[in-house]
Amino acid sequence: MKVNAQAFFNFCAAHVPLLRQFAERTGELSESEVMRLVREQADAHEELPETTWRRLREYQILVPSEPGGESCLLAEPVARLLTYLYNNANPATPEIIRGYVQSLDTLAKQLARALENENVTVVGLAFNEISLTLRRIHADLDETHQAILAEVGRYKTERQRVSVREKFRRIVYWMERYVEPMIEIVRADGPLRESFDEVERLLRSAREQALFNDHPALERNLRFLRLVGAHALRVFVQCRKEIQPLYESLRRSTFIAEGASRALEKLQSEGLANWGTAPLIGICSLRLQNVPGDAAIALALRRVIEHPPELPPVLDLTAEETAPEELVRRLWLDLLPDHVRPELPLPDLLDWIVKRHPGKDTSAVLAGFTALVFHNDFEARFSEAQPNEYVTANGSIQACPVQLKSP
Amino acid sequence: MNDLPHLGEIFDRFKRGCHLGPDDEPFYSALTARYDDYAAYFAPLGLQLVRHEREFFYFEPENPENVSDTMPRIAVFSYIFVDHAANQGRPIEEFIFGQNFLVTTLPHFTLDRYTALLRQVEVYDVKGLETILRHMERIGWVKWLGPDEFRFLRPFHRVFCKCIELAESASTPTPVQNGTPTTPP
Numbered sequence: 001m002k003v004n005a006q007a008f009f010n011f012c013a014a015h016v017p018l019l020r021q022f023a024e025r026t027g028e029l030s031e032s033e034v035m036r037l038v039r040e041q042a043d044a045h046e047e048l049p050e051t052t053w054r055r056l057r058e059y060q061i062l063v064p065s066e067p068g069g070e071s072c073l074l075a076e077p078v079a080r081l082l083t084y085l086y087n088n089a090n091p092a093t094p095e096i097i098r099g100y101v102q103s104l105d106t107l108a109k110q111l112a113r114a115l116e117n118e119n120v121t122v123v124g125l126a127f128n129e130i131s132l133t134l135r136r137i138h139a140d141l142d143e144t145h146q147a148i149l150a151e152v153g154r155y156k157t158e159r160q161r162v163s164v165r166e167k168f169r170r171i172v173y174w175m176e177r178y179v180e181p182m183i184e185i186v187r188a189d190g191p192l193r194e195s196f197d198e199v200e201r202l203l204r205s206a207r208e209q210a211l212f213n214d215h216p217a218l219e220r221n222l223r224f225l226r227l228v229g230a231h232a233l234r235v236f237v238q239c240r241k242e243i244q245p246l247y248e249s250l251r252r253s254t255f256i257a258e259g260a261s262r263a264l265e266k267l268q269s270e271g272l273a274n275w276g277t278a279p280l281i282g283i284c285s286l287r288l289q290n291v292p293g294d295a296a297i298a299l300a301l302r303r304v305i306e307h308p309p310e311l312p313p314v315l316d317l318t319a320e321e322t323a324p325e326e327l328v329r330r331l332w333l334d335l336l337p338d339h340v341r342p343e344l345p346l347p348d349l350l351d352w353i354v355k356r357h358p359g360k361d362t363s364a365v366l367a368g369f370t371a372l373v374f375h376n377d378f379e380a381r382f383s384e385a386q387p388n389e390y391v392t393a394n395g396s397i398q399a400c401p402v403q404l405k406s407p
Numbered sequence: 408m409n410d411l412p413h414l415g416e417i418f419d420r421f422k423r424g425c426h427l428g429p430d431d432e433p434f435y436s437a438l439t440a441r442y443d444d445y446a447a448y449f450a451p452l453g454l455q456l457v458r459h460e461r462e463f464f465y466f467e468p469e470n471p472e473n474v475s476d477t478m479p480r481i482a483v484f485s486y487i488f489v490d491h492a493a494n495q496g497r498p499i500e501e502f503i504f505g506q507n508f509l510v511t512t513l514p515h516f517t518l519d520r521y522t523a524l525l526r527q528v529e530v531y532d533v534k535g536l537e538t539i540l541r542h543m544e545r546i547g548w549v550k551w552l553g554p555d556e557f558r559f560l561r562p563f564h565r566v567f568c569k570c571i572e573l574a575e576s577a578s579t580p581t582p583v584q585n586g587t588p589t590t591p592p
Contacts, residue, residue: 262573
């Protein structure tokens, strides 16, 4: 149904705030929701809400979201007009730009065939369509740039309580959905540049073959090709530069939030006893124990300093003339097992000692006796025979004979 | 080496677990200017002086396993605060360092979950939070600006580093899942 342009714009002029409300909403609107918005703006003009609702449908500002459905949508042409009026940019998806590139490729092929066949009409048509596509690419790239900048601005200024993780996901979405794929398309060795080069070559060929005589238009297109290519790359590199710091900042915040959240979850689920030391931050704490104070150190130093000097003790370092008695005794005891070993078995150990070492006193005899009785290499046995008397250098010993043999 | 300025006072603070940042003049300037000299002075005593990448200083604890009773309380307090900050719509560090806070408006008792977590470390009321904050002041993490008002100091970055360490140690199944990268910042 045709809409009366005059009536349409008159209505729009009288309902600008309402239209803005529609433009700011995304998705479907129910009748009740529309009526509520209409009533909210009702003070601005003298019109019944029902009339406004009817006219919104009449002028096709709101259209049914599905045939016969109750909910409605802001009509796409109106949405585009409002976007234009409010300078609200919508980003072009990488698929749209790829579509343009494919379209240019197809046109390039048509142009190549037309040049080959010297078909002036097709050359002209292809030329016009190429111009149109280039303008669309330029406009869409610009709009995407604006949309990304607006999004970055919103992140920086919005104060609503959106979690850091949520924000990070959104910024990652923008990076992955728009910026990075766009750079892939528009980079110097990407498909856009390749397609532009081919179109430029064909346009030059058309000029050389004199199949397209509007030289100013042709020059304009050639300039436009170079301009769009360079502009596209610059735009998205700039976008990446805008988003990157935000991305880094949010990435760090996300990690911080995740770490804290994990620590708290563990505490909640496993209790403090099992929380461990991993979530704790180590702090240095030097505990000083039994350390002398400065006064004590000063006193000790003063005592050293004030101590009267005296000669150092003289050490006698000359070798002794006779071996010390204890050393002789030790050596004798150490050698005793070697002396007794060849003579085993012995029926009377004490008898053997006093006879073999007659100069030894009672203490030495008993020490030797003990060393041999408890030696690991020998086995001693006490006999029940009559006690004997064993004479030593300084006395005598009365004892029952003890046999000694190898185990 | 013996001409290191404020050596006694600096050592006295470090040995008690204090962190020294830009708010701790003139020690901070002295440490910034001659960090290598101070580090070399303390090294033979078995004390490692750390210069954090965010420009503050502290002694590395000898045995990280050996922690005081207060540290779990500080950790729970800090993690709850970070958890709260993450929901405020701004980068966490900007939120925490970009403003002053009132003890009475802290988020720690606004959710039952937080209250239960604090109960585990025997913190039951705002008074308990104040005690934690006093301890954090002693180690140079917060500064009181009034009877009820305080702000976080730069050494609080140690909490963020610990959070990142915990996130890093947790397993992450895919390189980028739901927009979350695997490599920590």
